[in-house]
Amino acid sequence: MRILIVNPNTTASMTEKAAAAARAVAAAGTEIIAATSRMGPVSIEGHYDGALAIPGLLTELKERQEAGYDAAIVACFDDTGLDAARTFADVPVLGLCESAVATAGFLAQRFTVVTTLERSRVLIDNLVRRYGMGSRAKVRASDIPVLELEDAASGAIDKLKAEIERALSEDGAEAIVLGCAGMTDLARELQDVYRVPVIDGVAAAVKQAEALVSLGLSTSKRGSYASPLPKHFMGAMSGFAPIRAAG
Amino acid sequence: MRILIVNPNTTASMTEKAAAAARAVAAAGTEIIAATSRMGPVSIEGHYDGALAIPGLLTELKERQEAGYDAAIVACFDDTGLDAARTFADVPVLGLCESAVATAGFLAQRFTVVTTLERSRVLIDNLVRRYGMGSRAKVRASDIPVLELEDAASGAIDKLKAEIERALSEDGAEAIVLGCAGMTDLARELQDVYRVPVIDGVAAAVKQAEALVSLGLSTSKRGSYASPLPKHFMGAMSGFAPIRAAG
Amino acid sequence: MRILIVNPNTTASMTEKAAAAARAVAAAGTEIIAATSRMGPVSIEGHYDGALAIPGLLTELKERQEAGYDAAIVACFDDTGLDAARTFADVPVLGLCESAVATAGFLAQRFTVVTTLERSRVLIDNLVRRYGMGSRAKVRASDIPVLELEDAASGAIDKLKAEIERALSEDGAEAIVLGCAGMTDLARELQDVYRVPVIDGVAAAVKQAEALVSLGLSTSKRGSYASPLPKHFMGAMSGFAPIRAAG
Amino acid sequence: MRILIVNPNTTASMTEKAAAAARAVAAAGTEIIAATSRMGPVSIEGHYDGALAIPGLLTELKERQEAGYDAAIVACFDDTGLDAARTFADVPVLGLCESAVATAGFLAQRFTVVTTLERSRVLIDNLVRRYGMGSRAKVRASDIPVLELEDAASGAIDKLKAEIERALSEDGAEAIVLGCAGMTDLARELQDVYRVPVIDGVAAAVKQAEALVSLGLSTSKRGSYASPLPKHFMGAMSGFAPIRAAG
């Protein structure tokens, strides 16, 4: 089984961190293929960055089709472009937020997502509500720019810990979801410190991808995720025109 | 007052239709500037088309900043890229779906949105729920490809009328919202036939744009719509890198 | 275009303040006609005051029909009698709360309404939920009796500012809605201080009224807002008996 | 224990029917005092009628205070003026809709309310949602004008039965709530026919009133139902000015 993990931002060190986290939990027969977007923002912080990361994401999904993959993961906690990717692909596509909150739901009745900047908090809260967890999950921002997570000296981990402690004492959180792909290497350590489940989206998404593939399930092509209709795409986007018939 | 209407698909005839609808309702001092995206799909049907229309939309918003506009409208009922556009712009940005359902809410307690294809129905239903109208509005698809609305001989209007009649008899609809920018020229005629309010998103958005500008209100730059943070954008997207400081 | 603003309480100074706010934002061709209820409470604080303000409101709507108006506004943030007014009138009727929260929804994903007394807080929270903004808006009371807003020496503005500051720091509010018609003159000043959108219901309702009239839209007379059925009204209310056939 | 039942419309035959239904279920020591509003519409069909029934309702509540009552019931399924009555009174006040749907909730997980006209359907659906039963209860209209229920030859009962049958077959209703005070005499007969619980609001409200009184519970005077603040009421409403200090 080959799982393609696409980092929709262009920072290769974050891809490597996510790939390492993925490989650490992948099953014996699973090959993790990591791709970094080659066009778009160096980090995804808010709606503008996210929207402009989608062409790069879709490009990776498309160009790697020939080599083949059995499932894909969008390695950003905002689930950037997830709906578009599911519409495009014939294989299952997983997002970090959706995978992580579904996983948390099996472990705890109430939990808190701790993300980076305030500008991402409402965006993720909207996702959590759309995924049906609005009455079970709270979202908190810890005031950490995404790229500070790549810098051990930034103090980012202390801010993150402080916010987790507030979630436990003020929210009655029974579990913690780490709300940024850049936090993926911290889950195990934080779980040991706080002795509650700490869920990382990269790891959660890998296991969901493996699950869907081994169950022979893929995105429904009936209704809202039906394959793109064949049509012209103009100008700089012309390369994205679908070439096959709609499902 | 100058209002920029961007058609995020690349079909100029739809832009013209929307511009005409906008000018028909614009106040005396309002100038409507119509722009057609120069990159992306010729029509927006589903998540894939929508995501790939956003760079073209943002390009128009950016390139026309120098000439200046006081508000912008995204002329697609899927509210394609609306969050990104609000994050980008310093002026108010309106979407057709959000404007139309807010307008319908002042006129009716229960209403139905009639859109084109099934693949757009769930997408719009998600928007309607996010905008808080989930318990008041139903969304129906009338099985019309978007570009058939440009062809008088396509039978599209008969399909649309049949679906409106079902909405009135089965949903208890008190008003109808036309769920595609390509239907903008039909609102007045359908209102005369069915004698219930028929709301067109283009017209609704023009009035909301005028309202916000004349009230001196613009998108909040605190929280989820804060201006893009300055950062590098790579590759084909490098032109989108924000150059000003964050709000 | 003639817009009738009815203050459903009997305090003329509040009517004047609302009329001034309305005229300040009205379009060139819009005439604002201000009316003060001649029967009922001097201010509306809670359910009892509100219910007993409705006959006075409907009287103004009725008696001014002959002179004519194209839309009406109920100038109380509780949206007092709004449903009854919409059922009665053949022209669009707007409420302050509904207009303000719809307007806020175009500017911010999360916002806070700051009202006067605790007894109005839950009433407005119920409105906000009915209008579909329950997951996006919080309602706060600032412990100000309505008529203190008419008295510059009362300290009311300081209490209001303190509550706005709590909304910004504790709620993550991206915009503020002023939850009382008596605050209408403060919006611009507060927006300058706090640098987030501050929405006043009177101004918002004027623009929505103008929008509906210029779009040729009025309240649906199918379903819940169908015109009153012709029937006898007894005793002191006999003057309210509808005289036309139902819609 | 003395329970005051106020019919907020002015049709005495409906009052008598409600009083008979109340007396049929009242406990041994309960005295039912029936009052018919002396001002307002002869039947309540929609928002306009309802709003103008409130002064008559409050007048009965007030004028009968000297004689005394331990609880009051608003005998209209729209719960007309219920919030105002609770704010006014020092004793518990019950509405038919709220009492009936709470009672149905103890008997069935899913149920249907069958009311009269379409114009009342949405109004009652809004109440049902406010009372928290939106995901458990459906509301249907049976196209019966209220006063036809007073006329045995009108065919109203056949229409009502047809709608109940649709509720059972199409909604999966486990119980039926009769959505009009004028249907109060039909509950037992319909329950015998359809062998599911059939709940009448008058009877339900009497038992809730007895319950609250015997438990020593009354409306909270903290927050949204705090007693009216002392203030002037002008003109034809001056008699409604509160004379006591606020709670």
Place this chain on the structure above:
Amino acid sequence: MRILIVNPNTTASMTEKAAAAARAVAAAGTEIIAATSRMGPVSIEGHYDGALAIPGLLTELKERQEAGYDAAIVACFDDTGLDAARTFADVPVLGLCESAVATAGFLAQRFTVVTTLERSRVLIDNLVRRYGMGSRAKVRASDIPVLELEDAASGAIDKLKAEIERALSEDGAEAIVLGCAGMTDLARELQDVYRVPVIDGVAAAVKQAEALVSLGLSTSKRGSYASPLPKHFMGAMSGFAPIRAAG
């Protein structure tokens, strides 16, 4: 009328307290029959205890059928086994939480439930949401083990009072619901202290049981509470096999 109150835990002193509270509010003709489960946990704190209390509850309901009862109450605030009991019995069955929150809903628009341990808080919050009160009621834990309520020297009442005070000051609670059967003797005293309605589930359930019986209403046997289908039960549970035909 005979009302059976079953304490689903095995602590007889709690049964006696509940029976005394029930008798204190029962109508003249109501006989309260108190039963203590003879199998299961000595107190119910969380899901495990609750699930294992159900066979004992159902045993009491079954064995006392021959002597006869007109309604039954499950005397635990977790509404332990309520759905199963309603499916089993031919008479109405009431739970404390459902009865108490419905009663609170007649008295206050916003209220707080104060329960014992954190492990019960989410469980009760889930019930409150299922009963439709999620947007009106908050649930708080006061960190009191259930059996400490039986011990006057435990300091439990002080903890309970402190939590009520937080509910009043922080939640804007207009009424308080006591969230444990073991608090039943404290309601009147706390109501006197805090001067807001304080609702005890035992008392509320007794009045609801009396109401349903006197209205001739019982659990619907159509749909989700249909009588158990006749079938074999194996092993230690064989005595629970239904012997009658399904409803």
Place this chain on the structure above:
Amino acid sequence: MRILIVNPNTTASMTEKAAAAARAVAAAGTEIIAATSRMGPVSIEGHYDGALAIPGLLTELKERQEAGYDAAIVACFDDTGLDAARTFADVPVLGLCESAVATAGFLAQRFTVVTTLERSRVLIDNLVRRYGMGSRAKVRASDIPVLELEDAASGAIDKLKAEIERALSEDGAEAIVLGCAGMTDLARELQDVYRVPVIDGVAAAVKQAEALVSLGLSTSKRGSYASPLPKHFMGAMSGFAPIRAAG
């Protein structure tokens, strides 16, 4: 990895079918241990059967602890006793309904659960709402007694197919969830027929169990699933008394 699947009804043929389905999808290193409850109903149809199946379920979980298992699955689509099992166990516990609807959520935006009898429909609908899928999923009953699924000549499959066809044409379902453990062998065949994802709860739960174990995640012992407090259990339930200290 050892996964214990407990069939909470006592019909061994259903256990075998579930075990076969589990083994068909289990990863290479996963051992499936199947257990049939030795006490309780032969099938679970409704609340009564479900409640009385829990002691048998917990007995299997307890007695097999010594031999050891890394995760457990409750093999009934009603998620019978799932909360109690999670409270009891130190390893992850999965339910079929929760696993299946989470899985469906990765594949489709709207889907339908098709279950057996009407009495199970509302019960499952309540679960679906609790799991946050209420606005995305519809639940349908196909009028099949559970044990008819064990009898190839019963016509059960035809009824099931007819209901799936209604789901596709009337609900706009993009995927189908099979709402009974007894349907587990039909998923692949039905997916081939209808060409939409068909999700079986047993298979979904196995993959979720494997996922949680390999991620080192288990049920949170903070809050609502905290380990049972040590206490006496009386009578026939005395064997269930927890012997370890609470978490």
